[in-house]
Amino acid sequence: MTEPWRDPLLPVSVRVADLLERMTLEEKAGQLTAFWARPSDPGAPVAPVEDDSGESAPRLDQVATHGLGQLTRVFGTAPVTAKAGTERLASLQRQVTAAGRFGIPAVVHEECLTGFMTWGATVFPAPLAWGASFDPELVRRMAAAIGAGMRRAGVHQGLAPVLDVVRDYRWGRTEECIGEDPCLVGAIGTAYVQGLEGAGIVATLKHFAGYSASRAGRNMAPVAVGPREFADVLVEPFVRALREGGARSVMNSYTDVDGVPVAADERLLTGLLRGELGFTGVVVADYYAVSFLETRHGVTGSRGAAGALALTAGIDVELPTARCYGEPLTELVRSGSVPEELVDRAAQRVLLQKAALGLLDPDWEPAAPEAVDLDPPENRALARLVAERSTVLLVNDGTLPLRPCRVAVHGPYADEPRSLLGCYAFPNHVAAPGEPGLEIATLGEALGAAGFTVTADDPDVNVLVLGDRAGLFGRGTSGEGCDAESLDLPGDQAALASAVLDSGVPTVLVVVSGRPYALGTAAERASAVLQAFLPGEEGATALARIISGAAEPSGRLPVSLPRRAGGQPGTYLHAGLGGRTDWSSVDPTPLFPFGHGLSWTTFAFSDLAVDPEAPTDGAVTVSATVRNVGGVAGTEVVQLYLSDPVASVVRPQRWLAGFARVELPPGAAARVAFCVHADRTSFTGLDLRRRVEPGEIGVAVGRSSGDLPLQGSFTLRGPVRHPAADRVLSVPAEIVPVK
Structure with a gap:
């Protein structure tokens, strides 16, 4: 008789519950660890290591004795062809399944921030270029192509996209970000998630949350932001990528926020991420982030204590390899210092994801080694198109x-x-x-x-x-x-x-x-x-x-x-x-504003129409005409900005609410209509609850944040409203050609 956990016809929750009942503490804890198989040759070209523990890396037979959660970057660590990589992956998976009593394979993850990060795979433009395209559909296509190659190679999870909103351009990881506006980051990032997940690859949102706000733009430096900036700017793209994108994994930020390392912050990783945002997937640690609680942040004095802090906070899997979640953690559980229920909680999440990926099925086999072309002509053509449009x-x-x-x-x-x-x-x-x-x-x-x-x-x-x-x-x-x-x-x-x-x-x-x-x-x-x-x-x-x-x-x-x-x-x-004021000698006005960009032709904006009012739980339509008044075909990015002249807290002068790419031949025009729900005016109030306030809302439509020829407003009427978790997150646009 087949054990229930192996039966793919049963609900995954039933299968996982049955499996957990059969597992020992060590076997459950094994699902929370990873292994990074690095070349033994010290002179071999490899990816850099951030670990500063000074300890030698463990062997696979040491890590996977009781099972293994993930395999780290089999393809993305050292130069390897696609065929050699799949052969090595199959060998590692056979070792993993043979070592554990239940024969459960590992989830295989790779980086995919500019494409499948392996030797010979297509290198697409960096995320800042995705943002410059203002083209979610094109980014979705790119992510689907990336995911297809990863899937064919036997990879299950991609460590992308980065949803950190740029706050200081000096930060070296600015290139990994999509932009400086949460609406743009949310729209483009969600499209990337949809493309990757649609290809069968688990998308990993990173870095939750606050990483890009480090002081002086220095990597891993402390973050000191207020709760409104944190919620309304830094967290907002994650909300959309989880709700509309369906991302199944989240990675924590390295930084401490107001003195609390995110890897140890239960309020963020459990209270906010799971309680308020409803995330049910797997939280993975950024590489060595659990160890850093001991070695860099200094909030614990041992590996086991670091593991206990991170597990309690809500990190399910320690990456890139086992250091704190293996024996040091199980010893604390055995001693009664750490509740075993926390191990059960994380192991359940990991096994639910493995079941969804087919890794608990009795007929599972590793990907067959083959000479996969990871840089086919269609990928190069797509990479060129993204480069052109960005x-x-x-x-x-x-x-x-x-x-x-x-x-x-x-x-x-x-x-x-x-x-x-x-x-x-x-x-x-x-x-x-x-x-x-x-x-x-x-x-x-x-x-x-x-x-x-x-x-x-x-x-x-x-x-x-x-x-x-x-x-x-x-x-x-x-x-x-x-x-x-x-x-x-x-x-x-x-x-x-x-x-x-x-x-x-x-x-x-x-x-x-x-x-x-x-x-x-x-x-x-x-x-x-x-x-x-x-x-x-x-x-x-x-x-x-x-x-x-x-x-x-x-x-x-x-x-x-x-x-x-x-x-x-x-x-x-x-x-x-x-911005620029009479009370400071420093003028921060940019040379070129957010949203700026020229074309081979010129465009004119006209005929703004705005519904005069809506209830605080309603919506208005904002529409305008854009016309190509030049002599050649071209593309304009019509941008809609909102403002809140009088609010209970200080609000930005304007914020991007929606945008649309409009392609027009010479002399042609189109009517662009945005549906703006009152939720898109919401913000975090004095009581730290999200709110929609009645009153006037400014509207501006144009070609950049600094060039907005059409100005108007509408009024929200009714009581202050606190939007629920299902609040409206986007502003859809309809484009209709006009004569």
């Missing part, structure tokens, strides 16, 4: 698009293909010398392929490539642990730009970076300026197509571009006194 044209005096001519390509990264990639792209993340394992054109090569004559002698136009080289922990100018002291261009790039501009030759400035930089007078002197946020393996081809006019620059800034290198933080989402 490139932002900041300035243009008419020089672009260029007809074929003689161009000189200058700059420190003009001939370095890895400068196009983010820090979580395999060639930059893993210390792999030599070739990046992919065909990646430089901008000079791409311009040559597009018909230009690339020369250093007597060019008609200079193309100056500036920006970043992404890396980790000081190996780059952008990326995890690569924080900046100021927003000046790294090194001597500003001086180089000045020298090239002094030549008198028309110059197209191309900034390929992981954060916005203060370009100073270079932006005013250049004939044109293009901003690309680490556009991936097809980035050079996309930029060449835009420069030549074969493609349109339809990206919009997901972060403001500062006018000066100091004065951080400087995002657009601030109260009135956070």
Whole structure:
């Protein structure tokens, strides 16, 4: 007779309950641990390790004696082909199933922030570029393609997307974020989750919560924010990605918030995440975050105590390998210091997810080793499309698009293909010398392929490539642990730009970076300026197509571009006194505002219509006409902003509520109608409860947060209302062509 837990026809809750009853404490605790199989050769190129315990890594037979929860980055740790990776994964899974009494395989997780992070897989643009696209549907398609490759290789879980809202551009992980606005981050991040989950891969939201608000933009530095900023800005994208995206996993933030490390904060990981937001999936620790409670935060004095704190807070699985959740934790349970019910709680969540993934089924088999093409032509085409739609044209005096001519390509990264990639792209993340394992054109090569004559002698136009080289922990100018002291261009790039501009030759400035930089007078002197946020393996081809006019620059800034290198933080989402005032000598007005971006054509906005009023539990329609008044086809991103002139707490001057990409041929127009529910005006009140207040709400529609030609308002009437957990999170837009 088949044991109930192995019967796939039974409800997963019944199967898991039966399995838990059969398990010993050690077997349940084994499901909460992971194993990172790293090369034994100390000279092998591998991903960097953040562990500072000084201890040697355990062996698989030591970790998986009683079962194992997860296998860490079998593909994303050292260079390995897809076939060799699946062979190694199958071998590891056979060891895991043979070691445990129940023969349960491990969940396999990998990074996927710019694509499946393994040797030879497509490197898509970095998340800041996703935000610049303002195109959730395209991001959903990209995530589905990433998930399909991971699924075929035998991977179950992806550690993405990052939903941290950018608060300080100096933070090295800005490139991993989608933008500085919670509406944009929520919309794009939710689309990514839907694409990944739709492909059968468990999406992992990170980093919950507050990571991006670290002091001075320094990685892992303490966070000191008020409860309203925390709830209304930093947590808000997670709410939407959980509710509308259906993400099945969450990863904690490394930081402490007001002195409490998130990995030990039961109020956040259980009270807020599960109690208020209704999350029922698995919380995984960021790598070594449980250990850091002992080694970096200093809130415990032993491995077991760190494990007990994290387990109590709500972290179900310790990643990347077992240190605190193995024997040190079970010893505390045996002694009565830690309730066994906490182990049961976490093990149940892990096993429920394994059952849903088919890992408890009797016919489960590891993925068959095969020579999978992880960089097929359709992926490259999609990567190029994302790169094109996320490139932002900041300035243009008419020089672009260029007809074929003689161009000189200058700059420190003009001939370095890895400068196009983010820090979580395999060639930059893993210390792999030599070739990046992919065909990646430089901008000079791409311009040559597009018909230009690339020369250093007597060019008609200079193309100056500036920006970043992404890396980790000081190996780059952008990326995890690569924080900046100021927003000046790294090194001597500003001086180089000045020298090239002094030549008198028309110059197209191309900034390929992981954060916005203060370009100073270079932006005013250049004939044109293009901003690309680490556009991936097809980035050079996309930029060449835009420069030549074969493609349109339809990206919009997901972060403001500062006018000066100091004065951080400087995002657009601030109260009135956070902007330019007569009471401070510092003017934080950006050089280019959030949402800014030009096209090959021009657009006009007209005919704003706003429903005059709605109840505090109702909705209004805001509509406007956008017309292409130029001579070529183009795309405008219609942006809707709201404001609250009088509220019980200080509110931002304006906040993005909705947006729509509108493609129009010359002379054509479209009517864009936004349905704005009163919930989209809600905020955290004095009593720390979310509320909708009656009164006037300002409306503005235009092409950026700093260019809003249409202004209006509506009135909310009725009592103060406290929205429930099912509050409306988005503002849908309808686009209708008009004559």
